[in-house]
Every structure is written in C-alpha cells, then in structure tokens.
C-alpha cells in the first residue's frame with residue numbers, strides 16, 4: 404500500500420515537472436507557428452539565428468525579411484507583471500513578492516539589429532523594425548514608446564507595415580546571406596555535441612581503467628544488496644558507482 408502511494412506521488416511530481424517543460428516549449432513554438440501564417444511570397448522567416456561579429460555572438464529569436472523591411476523579434480515567455488522603461492538597463496518581472504531582474508529587451512534587440520547591420524553592410528538603407536513580444540502569461544506594465552506587444556498582436560502589427568522598400572531580388576539575397584551566416588546549424592550545435600561526446604568518452608575510458616571519473620581515486624569491486632558493483636575507494640566522500 405505504502406509503495407502504491409509513493410509511486411502515485413512520484414508520478415504526480417513527474418507530471419508537474421513535465422507539464423511545466425511542455426508549457427515552456429509551447430511558448431517558444433507559438434511565435435514560430437504564428438509566423439507560418441504570413442504569406443511566403445512577401446515574408447521570409449528565419450527562426451533562431453546565431454550571428455558572430457568579431458568576438459561577439461548574438462542570438463536572434465525570429466527574423467522576417469519582407470517586402471516591407473526587416474522585422475527583428477525578441478520573445479520573452481515570462482509570467483507575471485513586467486515593469487521597465489525604454490532607457491533603463493534592466494527590467495523587472497514581478498510574481499507575487501518575488502522580483503527578478505532581466506536585461507532590457509529593447510536594448511538587447513537593438514544589439515541584434517546592430518549585428519545584422521554589420522552582417523548586411525552592403526545594404527546600408529535597410530529598414531529595421533524591432534519588436535519585443537511577450538506571451539499572454541505576462542502583464543506588460545512597461546513605459547515606452549517602442550514596440551512591446553503581446554503574441555496575439557504580432558500578426559496584425561507586422562501587417563500594419565505596407566510600404567514596400569525591398570525588392571524581390573534583394574530580399575532573396577539577404578535571406579540567403581543570413582542563412583549562410585547563421586551558425587546555429589553548424590558551429591554551435593556540432594561543438595556542443597562534440598564536447599558532450601568527448602566528456603562521455605573520457606569518463607568511460609577512466610572507468611575501464613578502474614579510475615573514478617569524479618575524483619581520480621581507484622574504483623573497487625563492492626558487494627551490494629542488488630549484486631556486485633564498482634564503487635569509488637573514497638566512499639563516502641565520493642559516491643560514484645557503476646553497475647556491472
């Protein structure tokens with residue numbers, strides 16, 4: 404009976420953690436799926452861009468290259484009340500009594516636009532439009548003339564711009580240029596995966612040599628409730644074990 408209760412509680416905890424994660428993922432996905440509704444002949448969308456200019460790496464959530472200019476979107480999937488000013492360095496997320504500081508997203512997106520300008524310096528006359536999008540889980544209490552909107556306002560906001568200022572050819576060239584400069588699919592991911600693989604390989608090698616991968620002490624064969632296992636000689640200081 405006790406076991407059933409424990410199992411039930413465990414399941415409940417799993418469910419709560421998981422649903423939070425799903426919610427987070429949904430928040431990220433929504434903007435990409437909203438942007439799918441834009442007419443592809445007029446708007447070219449790129450989600451998640453990493454640009455490198457000099458030593459600085461910039462990450463842009465969503466970029467739209469359109470007949471009507473370049474839209475640069477920074478998304479914040481925050482809950483609670485959002486306070487801040489156009490020129491203050493930090494904004495604040497307030498949930499009940501807890502206040503969390505975060506970097507002013509208007510400034511953050513301004514940096515993104517500067518990185519894009521560097522990347523597209525052959526096109527000095529491009530018209531950039533910065534948009535900060537919050538999910539509806541947040542209540543925007545920000546004092547600014549700049550564009551800070553809710554996700555459901557995004558599509559009408561973009562469609563409000565109807566003055567053509569980019570030719571079909573330039574739109575295509577810029578789209579390809581950003582795609583090829585985007586490091587997300589090459590550099591970062593590969594490097595990240597490689598470093599994880601290396602770490603795992605190094606640990607496996609140490610374990611094969613009967614060396615503890617956590618503290619470098621020797622591993623010794625021990626006898627436990629569930630059979631033999633390899634344990635660190637420094638137990639209880641080091642708790643590394645490996646089943647055999």
Ligand SMILES: [Zn+2]
Pocket residue numbers: 615616617618619620635636637641642643
């Ligand atoms: Zn150890």
